[in-house]
Amino acid sequence: MASDAPRFQFTVKATDGKARTGEIAMRRGTIRTPAFMPVGTAATVKAMKPEDVRATGADIILGNTYHLMLRPGAERVARLGGLHKFMRWDRPILTDSGGYQVMSLSELRKLTEDGVEFRSHIDGSKHMLSPERSMEIQRLLGSDIVMCFDECPRADRPLAEIEASMELSMRWAKRSRDAFDAGEEHAANSALFGIQQGALDQGLRARSAEALREIGFDGYAIGGLAVGEGQEAMFGVLDYAPGMLPEDAPRYLMGVGKPDDLVGAVERGVDMFDCVLPTRSGRNGQAFTWNGPLNLRNARHAEDLSPLDERCSCPTCARYSRAYLHHLQKSGEMLGAMLLTEHNLSFYQQLMQALRDAIAEGRLAAFARDFRHDYLGA
Numbered sequence: 001m002a003s004d005a006p007r008f009q010f011t012v013k014a015t016d017g018k019a020r021t022g023e024i025a026m027r028r029g030t031i032r033t034p035a036f037m038p039v040g041t042a043a044t045v046k047a048m049k050p051e052d053v054r055a056t057g058a059d060i061i062l063g064n065t066y067h068l069m070l071r072p073g074a075e076r077v078a079r080l081g082g083l084h085k086f087m088r089w090d091r092p093i094l095t096d097s098g099g100y101q102v103m104s105l106s107e108l109r110k111l112t113e114d115g116v117e118f119r120s121h122i123d124g125s126k127h128m129l130s131p132e133r134s135m136e137i138q139r140l141l142g143s144d145i146v147m148c149f150d151e152c153p154r155a156d157r158p159l160a161e162i163e164a165s166m167e168l169s170m171r172w173a174k175r176s177r178d179a180f181d182a183g184e185e186h187a188a189n190s191a192l193f194g195i196q197q198g199a200l201d202q203g204l205r206a207r208s209a210e211a212l213r214e215i216g217f218d219g220y221a222i223g224g225l226a227v228g229e230g231q232e233a234m235f236g237v238l239d240y241a242p243g244m245l246p247e248d249a250p251r252y253l254m255g256v257g258k259p260d261d262l263v264g265a266v267e268r269g270v271d272m273f274d275c276v277l278p279t280r281s282g283r284n285g286q287a288f289t290w291n292g293p294l295n296l297r298n299a300r301h302a303e304d305l306s307p308l309d310e311r312c313s314c315p316t317c318a319r320y321s322r323a324y325l326h327h328l329q330k331s332g333e334m335l336g337a338m339l340l341t342e343h344n345l346s347f348y349q350q351l352m353q354a355l356r357d358a359i360a361e362g363r364l365a366a367f368a369r370d371f372r373h374d375y376l377g378a
Contacts, residue, residue, distance in 0.1 A: 008191040008218045010250050014360045018242070018269040021359040024219075024250060026144055027189055028084070029091045031059040033250060034266045034355050036348045037094060037274040042067045043077075043087040046279045047334075047341040050089045056314070056342070057349030060092040060145075062274045065137050066101035069127070070120050074140040082142030094145035094274070096254070097134045097176075097195075100152045111151070113168070131175035139186040146192045147221065148176035155199040155229040166197040166204050169223075170211040177215050191218035193252060199224050200233055202240055209244035220245040221252040222270070226261075235264055242269035259288055259351055260376060263368050266355050278348050282341030285329045289347065292375050294322075296340065301326040314346035 115130025194217035198204030252272035328336030358367035
C-alpha cells in the first residue's frame with residue numbers, strides 16, 4: 001500500500017450535463033469514474049483469475065460481507081493477512097455491508113433495532129449482524145471502501161413500512177459511522193459510504209439524503225433500486241436522487257445493471273456501479289455486445305466463424321469464434337463460462353471507458369443516442 005497516496009480523494013475532471021468523469025485516489029490505487037466494479041462475492045470474481053480481471057480494465061472489485069463472514073470467516077481472513085493478500089488482488093476493494101443479503105433471507109431472519117439475527121443459508125447456524133459487527137467484519141477483511149449497514153425493503157412495500165425502514169437505516173448509518181471511526185487504524189486508510197434509502201418516494205429520498213449529509217461520509221450510495229421496480233421507475237428516481245447528494249463526493253448506484261441501465265444512470269449523474277450480471281450471464285451462455293446481447297446456446301451460432309463482437313478488443317473476441325463458444329456452451333464445458341465471463345467483463349469496462357471519453361469530450365448525448373440505436377435498436 002502506497003503510504004504517500006491520499007486516503008480518499010475524489011476529483012471531478014469534466015462534466016457533460018449531469019454526467020461527471022473523474023478519479024478517486026486511494027492508497028491502493030486510482031479508480032477512474034464512472035466505474036464498474038466486478039462482483040467478487042466470495043473472494044473471487046467467478047470464472048476469472050484476479051490478474052485477468054485487472055486486464056479487463058477494472059480498477060476496483062466488490063466483496064460480500066455476508067458470504068465472507070460465513071465462509072471462510074472474517075477472523076480467518078484477517079489471520080491470513082486480509083482479503084487483498086488472501087485473493088491476490090492488490091487494488092481497492094469495496095465491501096457491501098451484508099444488509100441486502102440478510103434482508104433477502106426473510107424466512108431466516110429476525111429484525112430489531114439492534115440489528116438482524118439470522119440463520120446461515122449454508123448450515124443453519126445462528127448469527128447476529130449489526131452496524132457495529134458489520135464495521136468490524138469489513139475492518140477484519142481490510143476493505144478499502146466500507147458500506148454502512150442498512151435495510152433494503154422492496155419498492156412495492158407499503159409506504160409506511162418503507163418510511164420506517166429508511167429511518168432505521170439512518171439510525172444504523174450513524175452507528176456505522178461511530179463504529180467505523182472507532183477503528184482508527186482502518187479508518188485512517190479506508191473510506192466509508194452512506195446509503196440513501198426511500199424506495200420510489202422523493203420525499204423519503206430527500207429526508208434520507210439530509211440525514212446522511214448531517215452524519216458525513218466519503219461517498220454516497222443510492223440504495224433500494226434494482227429490486228424489481230423496472231428501468232422506467234429506476235430512472236424516475238435517478239432523475240432527482242443523485243442531485244440530493246453532495247456534488248464533491250462519488251455517487252454509487254448499488255446492484256446495477258444492464259449496459260443500457262449504466263448509460264442512463266451515468267447521464268443522470270452516477271459515478272460507480274456493481275452488478276453480478278456480466279459474470280452470471282457469462283456462466284449462462286449470454287454475451288453482451290455493442291449490438292445487443294447474444295445467447296450462445298442458440299443454434300444459429302453453430303457454424304458462425306465470426307467473433308462475438310467485431311468492435312471488442314478482448315482476448316475471447318480476438319481468438320475464438322461464435323461456433324466454438326456455442327459448442328462449449330452446448331457441451332457444458334467450463335471453458336465456455338470462462339471465455340464469456342472474460343468477454344462480458346471486458347465489454348463492461350470498454351463501455352465505461354467510452355462513457356468517460358464521451359463526457360470528457362462533451363459528446364455524451366451523441367454517444368448515448370448511438371449506443372441505444374446499436375444496442376437496443378432504439
